[in-house]
Amino acid sequence: MNGVDVGTRTARQTDPAVWNTLNDEQQKRLEGLGLTPQTAPAAKEKGKGAGAFERGITALTQYAAREGRVVVPRAHIEETPHGPVRLGTWISNTRTRRNKLTDQQREQLAALGVDWATAT
Incomplete structure (x- = not known):
């Protein structure tokens, strides 16, 4: 056209x-x-990617419950009710950007057993 x-x-x-x-x-x-x-999209809590952390936590919780650990292979993709999550990539990126995480996000990761979440 x-x-x-x-x-x-x-x-x-x-x-x-x-x-x-x-x-x-x-x-x-x-x-x-x-x-x-x-229709107008729902407002996000914070800027771009605010929902990405929550999807990652959901996927990691599901993975940890099934596998009994939070060490995830880099290429692992976790199927969740909200669709596939590249969990291994998400964990790697989250660890790299851990200084930008909120205290609440760090607490969520620590509660799942992620050891680097509490380290500075």
Whole structure:
């Protein structure tokens, strides 16, 4: 469509900020195609990736309960109710960035038996 991807165009047109600028006829045409304005995404606790830590903790808890340990192979992918989590990668990245963890996050890791969570 004039060099623009249809998916990109659809996403743009259904964005509430754009949708509200369309006239009634334009909105009716889009609705006739089955399109409606997008709902606003739920606000995250903090910036990008706020939910990633919680998904990682869920996956690590599940893994620890099943395996009886928190040492995870780097390539391990844990299937969770929220989808697959690259648990080995998550642990490695979390350890590398441990200085940026909140006290609560460190406590969650320590409660699961992650020894480096309490070290500074």
